[in-house]
Amino acid sequence: MKLTAIGTAGSFPGPDSAASCYLVETEEERPTRIVLDLGSGALSRLQRVVDPGSFAAVVLTHLHPDHCMDMTGLYVRHCYDPKFFNGNVSDTGSIRTRTSVFAPPGAEERLTRAYHTDPGRSPVAGSSDPSDLTHAFEFVDLDHRSSFQIGSLTVESFLVDHPVEAYALRITDDRGKVITYSGDSDECDNLIEAARGADVFLCEAAFQEDRDTARGIHLTGKRAGRVATNAEVKSLVLTHIPVWTDRCIVRGEAAGEFRGPIELAKPEASWTV
Ligand SMILES: [Zn+2]
């Protein structure tokens, strides 16, 4: 399977990248495609890489805007793209297929509010349908150790250490290859478990040692490297580094803890396992 970075900026879109978004796809004749997070600005770059109608599911690690806010744009696309929309705003049946959205509980209401629709009212103008974003998206709640089969991929979620309910994702293909994505998390046992033996560990490193002292939010490069070593991953890709942080410092911190290959994620870089 192949991992492609779409948005890699930490916490908000930077001058060179959107916020968090990654594409995982299999290399079958009819590939399974999953989008991991769809943060602010990411829908733009995503469309350069893949048709937004071609993926089987979106998996949101948590509901901070830099991980989910472009779902509102994807909703507009699903509702009003003339390929699918017949012009009748009250005919929600014109949406052919719903996209599965795996996310922490509350995503449906949160994203409906972000689209500026009163809860319980249809976001489709003029419609009396009392539904919400669920006529475009099928929401499925994540939980600790949830496991979902999406096409030929298995996705497992692990509760991690962040100020809001947040999950790391472990994706396994039908050959047993593993890509783990940390989402946002500080160092914790569940993150190590999620990354255990991963071929690629895509890990946030938003903080810098000795500067960012708050705990329970993000990893430093050093802590990301330590998780990678404890989980015995084969390679480490650092991401979610904010604009005010020197990427070389974060990478250096990680290299002090992890002896395997380390890369810095950037938009449209990809890794095949
Ligand atoms: Zn974030």
Ligand SMILES: [Zn+2]
């Ligand atoms: Zn976050």
